[in-house]
Each structure stands twice: as C-alpha cells, then as structure tokens.
Amino acid sequence: MYGFLxxxxxxxxxxxxxxxxxxxxxxxxxxxxxxxxxxxxxxINAILFVVFLVAVGGLMFWYSIKEFDNYQLPIASEHGxxxxxxxxxxxAVTGVVFLITHVLLFIFPYKYQYKENRKxxxxxxxxxxxxIWTVVPGIVLAGLVISGWMxxxxxxxxxxxxxxxxxxxxxxxxxxxxxxxKDNILGDYDYRLTTAQNGMGVDFSDKNAIDDFxxxxxxxxxxxxxxxxxxxxxxxxxxxxxxxRLKMDAVPGMPTRFWFVPxxxxxxxxxELGNPEFNYEIACTEICGQGHNSMRRVIExxxxxxxxxxxxxxxxxxxxxxxxxxxxxxxxxxxxxIQK
Ligand SMILES: [Cu+2]
Numbered sequence: 001m002y003g004f005l006x007x008x009x010x011x012x013x014x015x016x017x018x019x020x021x022x023x024x025x026x027x028x029x030x031x032x033x034x035x036x037x038x039x040x041x042x043x044i045n046a047i048l049f050v051v052f053l054v055a056v057g058g059l060m061f062w063y064s065i066k067e068f069d070n071y072q073l074p075i076a077s078e079h080g081x082x083x084x085x086x087x088x089x090x091x092a093v094t095g096v097v098f099l100i101t102h103v104l105l106f107i108f109p110y111k112y113q114y115k116e117n118r119k120x121x122x123x124x125x126x127x128x129x130x131x132i133w134t135v136v137p138g139i140v141l142a143g144l145v146i147s148g149w150m151x152x153x154x155x156x157x158x159x160x161x162x163x164x165x166x167x168x169x170x171x172x173x174x175x176x177x178x179x180x181x182k183d184n185i186l187g188d189y190d191y192r193l194t195t196a197q198n199g200m201g202v203d204f205s206d207k208n209a210i211d212d213f214x215x216x217x218x219x220x221x222x223x224x225x226x227x228x229x230x231x232x233x234x235x236x237x238x239x240x241x242x243x244x245r246l247k248m249d250a251v252p253g254m255p256t257r258f259w260f261v262p263x264x265x266x267x268x269x270x271x272e273l274g275n276p277e278f279n280y281e282i283a284c285t286e287i288c289g290q291g292h293n294s295m296r297r298v299i300e301x302x303x304x305x306x307x308x309x310x311x312x313x314x315x316x317x318x319x320x321x322x323x324x325x326x327x328x329x330x331x332x333x334x335x336x337x338i339q340k
Contacts, residue, residue: 039114046113053106073242076269076280076301078261079155080245086151090144159259163225164307166218168282169200170230170237170250173291175282176200177218181211181316186229194233197321201233204318205328213314218282218299220262221307227259238286241299243269247285262301269301 064071075081167178167186176199180186187202187209194201202209220226230239232250239258240247248258270278284295302310318325 039116042114046110049106049109053103057102074264074269074272075245076243076262076264077245078263079151080243080260080263082151083155083245086148090148093140093144155260156258159227159257160225163227163259164221165227165229166220167200167229167231168218168239168250168297169233170239170284170288170295171199171233172235172289173284173294175237175239175284175295175297177215177297178202179213179215179311179314180208181213181314182311183208183211187212191233198317198324199233202317202324204324210318211316213316215314216297218297219307219310220299220301221304222262222265222268222301224304225259225261227257229255229257231255235288236286237284237288237295240283240285241280242283243280244299249286265301265303266299267302 072084075084165180165184165186167180169176169178178186178200185208187204188206189201189209190203191201193203198204200214202212204210228239228246228248230248230250231254232252234252236252237250238247239250244260244262246258246260248256250256264272266278266280269280270276280299280301282297282299284292286292288295
C-alpha cells in the first residue's frame with residue numbers, strides 16, 4: 001500500500017515539474033526570449049554528450065581491465081587456440097572501429113552545436129567516399145566471416161574413428177552421462193523406454209547397450225580425440241565447457257555432437273593455476289527453468305593409461321541394476337551374463 005502511495009506521489013511530483021517547465025517555455029515564447037533558452041539548452045546537451053563519453057567510456061575501460069582475467073581463461077583443448085585467436089582478431093578489428101565511431105559520435109554534437117551565426121555546410125553526396133566505406137568494411141567483414149566459417153567447419157567436421165565417445169543428456173535439472181563401454185559403441189535409446197530406473201531410455205535389447213555404463217563425472221583422456229554425443233530429454237539445454245572452448249546446444253529430438261582433443265589434465269591445470277581445488281566443468285547455458293543453475297558436471301581429464309584403467313573398473317548399467325535386463329532376449333542376456 002505504501003509503495004503504491006509513494007509511486008503516485010512521485011508521479012504527481014514529476015507531472016508538476018513538467019507543467020512548470022512547460023509554462024516557463026510558453027512564457028519565454030511570448031516574451032521572445034525562447035531563442036536564448038534554446039541555445040543555452042543546446043549548450044548543456046552538447047556538454048552532457050562529452051560528459052557521457054568520458055564517464056561511460058571510462059567505466060567501460062575500468063570494467064574491461066578489472067574483469068580481463070575472465071576473458072582469457074586458460075585453454076585446455078586443441079581447437080581452443082584457434083577460437084581464441086579468432087575472438088581476439090575480431091575484438092581488435094571491431095574494437096578499433098567502435099572506439100573511433102563512438103568518440104566521434106559524442107564529440108561531434110559538442111563541436112557542431114548550434115551557433116547563431118554559423119551556417120551548416122551543404123554536402124549532398126560523395127560517391128568516392130560512399131564506395132570506400134562500403135567496400136572496405138565489406139572486405140574486412142568477409143575476411144572475418146570466412147576465417148570464422150573455415151575454423152567452424154574444421155571444428156564441427158566428423159570426429160576421427162578412434163574418438164572416445166561420451167553421451168551427455170540434459171534434463172531438468174542435471175546431466176546424465178553414458179559411456180559406450182569396451183566396444184566404444186553406444187547402445188540404442190528410445191525416449192519411450194524412459195523409466196525411473198532407466199533415466200536415459202537405453203534400449204537394453206540392443207547388444208551394444210550391454211556394456212554401457214554411467215558416471216557422475218565426465219572422465220576423458222588427455223591428447224586423444226573425445227566425441228560428446230549430446231541430447232536433451234525435456235527442454236533445450238546447452239553444454240558449455242569454458243576451458244575446452246566447447247559450447248553446443250542439447251536439443252530434444254535432435255541429437256548434436258562436438259568433438260575435441262583435451263590438452264591438459266586436471267592435475268596439470270591445477271598446478272598451472274596454483275589452485276588444488278580447480279576442476280573443469282560443464283555448465284548449462286540455456287535458461288532451461290528454475291534449477292538451471294544447478295546443472296553442473298565436473299570433467300576430469302586424465303592421462304590415457306589412467307583413463308583405460310578407469311573404464312575397465314566401471315560397472316555397467318545392468319551390473320548395477322540387473323532388473324534392467326528383465327524381458328530382453330536370452331541371446332543378448334547371455335552376452336550380459338558373460339560380461340558380468
Ligand atoms: Cu539446462
């Protein structure tokens with residue numbers, strides 16, 4: 001109630017100030033002194049433009065310098081070097097243009113503010129100038145776009161045959177991780193098979209699914225290609241691993257993928273940063289609902305030998321929950337029994 005009254009009070013006050021200003025303007029028009037007022041208000045506005053340039057420009061620089069470390073997280077993947085290079089080249093080109101145009105944008109209103117005895121120059125067109133400012137940005141932008149496109153088609157090209165496959169499925173509000181086991185082939189899945197015990201809807205009648213296993217942590221080997229197969233169970237999510245420079249949407253009904261080569265183990269990165277607590281992580285970057293912020297998974301990059309050892313120690317879905325094998329064909333079950 002008080003809030004409402006205060007709002008009404010503020011509104012009334014603002015409308016009174018506005019009315020006083022209007023009356024004053026009208027009186028000055030009648031008196032003939034309005035021209036003087038216009039020129040003094042022009043002057044104030046012109047100065048405010050410069051004040052804005054200095055204050056907001058200063059704030060921008062202060063913030064950029066203060067937060068600079070956040071713009072250059074250490075890179076832990078091969079393609080990350082390329083994407084960062086592209087980022088900084090684009091930043092340099094657009095940054096210089098941004099600075100020049102915006103300094104002029106705010107300085108010109110000051111420099112060319114209204115003066116009684118000054119007449120504006122009549123300058124209708126200049127074909128040469130038009131061609132220059134169309135062709136030069138055209139060439140520069142085409143260069144940026146083409147180099148970005150080439151890098152992107154390299155990064156999104158099919159993964160090498162020997163890539164280690166990891167499936168990542170997003171749902172409200174977590175990630176489920178599935179490994180293909182020894183055969184490196186993920187078993188089929190079908191959303192209609194989703195149950196409380198089988199959250200990823202894995203089809204255990206497919207023999208490739210028999211040795212599939214799950215893990216709370218995404219463990220991957222250093223220096224070897226890793227292929228993330230990404231999907232979502234309910235709404236849009238997005239897999240974001242900033243140190244890997246990896247970002248890919250998780251879309252229900254439309255599986256996506258991203259392959260990369262990690263270049264530093266978690267232990268190496270901890271040493272580099274001098275932070276024994278450091279962990280690579282996956283975060284969700286699609287505002288997917290109330291628990292969006294809790295969608296975090298740790299990525300652990302280890303040496304290849306350690307990775308092989310870890311894989312061989314994992315228990316398959318069926319080993320942890322034999323009931324999942326209920327109702328599947330005897331033939332397939334036998335394979336499962338052998339592997340138990
Ligand atoms: Cu999400």
